[in-house]
Amino acid sequence: MILPIELLIALLVWGTLVGVDLVSLPQMMIARPLVAGTVAGAILGDIPTGLKLGVVFELLQYDILPVGAVRYPEYGPATVAAVATAHASAGVLGLGLGALVGFVTGLFGGVTINLLRRVNSRIIHAAAAQLETGDPSVLVRVHVGGILRDALRAALVTVVGLTLAWLARPLLGSALTVRGAMLLAVAAVAAALAAGAAGTLRLVGRGPNLAWFAAGLGGGIAATIWLR
């Protein structure tokens, strides 16, 4: 993947914004993979690829319920990196390789989120006495510091993702036949569908909503058959 520098910068900026949106600011859901992927695709002039990878990671997102201090992967910048990878490799090879790069980036992103929270804890613990004075400038300074660290973290995750995207094609693309590429794409899509279904069922539970889920599933299957 060799992209013009302006596109790389645009992807880096977008990945950083997406990463910050997940938790820090403003949680307007540009971090959702469907949005992150579509805009990354638009930056690369390849919206269909952005949509496809966005759908894969959006399904994986259903596996995550961000309650309390739960740890989870970060799929926003991961989707940006996945789209950059897939853009360089056409068809199912792009889908499989892109998803693989996204999985690894998502894992790395999740680790950095946990690490950042630990760093924030230490900084806030160290500033506890100052915070107890009620000085608003101290409060704002510590808080804004957290946002800036998150922005740095998101940029780092995006850089790692884009580096993986750059390496994926020469390292893996040439080792895979069409059949191998197809297998990788099957694995990625199957995992996304399984995670989407299992995550949704966890939300739905065994109550009356299960009937609504079954009705939706039936309707979706009927629509799929009819459209074919």
Place this chain on the structure above:
Amino acid sequence: MTPPSVPPTPPTPLAPARPRLARALLRLFAVQGSYNYERMLGLGVGVAEEPLLRDLGDGKYRPAVARGAHFFNAHPYLIGLAVGAAARAEYEGAAPDQVERLREALCGPLGSLGDRLVWAGGLPFLSGLALAGVALGAGWIAVGAFLVVFNIGHVALRWWALKAGWTHGRRVSVALHNPALQKAGAVLGPAMAFAVGAALPLTAAYLSGPFYSWARVALAIVAALGFLALRLRGDRLNGLRLSLGLAAVALVVGVIWQ
């Protein structure tokens, strides 16, 4: 005859200028900016509450700001209720431990209500609709519509929460029993279940469009096995681990099976 008890006269004006509420709202968008395992969202809550406390007297302002930054955790979109209610309680001259108890009492209900309304309701519902829209060919328009509709609700919920918190103060539980919230919770659960249920087969068909027929059969089998694995071993397995595991197996088989 003993006169009827009346609330203590507020020591300071009880109507913050609209710009102060607006400033608090803007700060609420960054309420999770310093998320940490010690105070969770506490610092963000303190930062958001601070503009509302500026009319407190000199001796009260700084202790109130410090209290605002203590431990707090709840759903970020509904934290405005706690911010407004705590600020109002400070103006009404509530004792510090009363304010702390109010904050503690709000953590659980705001968390569970927000999780039910947003994380397990409105967000997956709209996301499911967007997925179905993309699969049916609506493309980026479905994504744009998702973003716009979600954020209309998002901003409205944050603003309502802040205003309701400020209006009701220590009686903020009244706001939590708002019929609109109850109705939204009752409608969004089934709507989410239906929308995502419908989106799953549509997205499966959309993603497997370029696959060979043998690959579609393999997709159905692997997805079913993966789903079972996640249902049965959800304590150890999650979507990402399953994805990485399946991708590793596919890479090895793909390299061997030339």
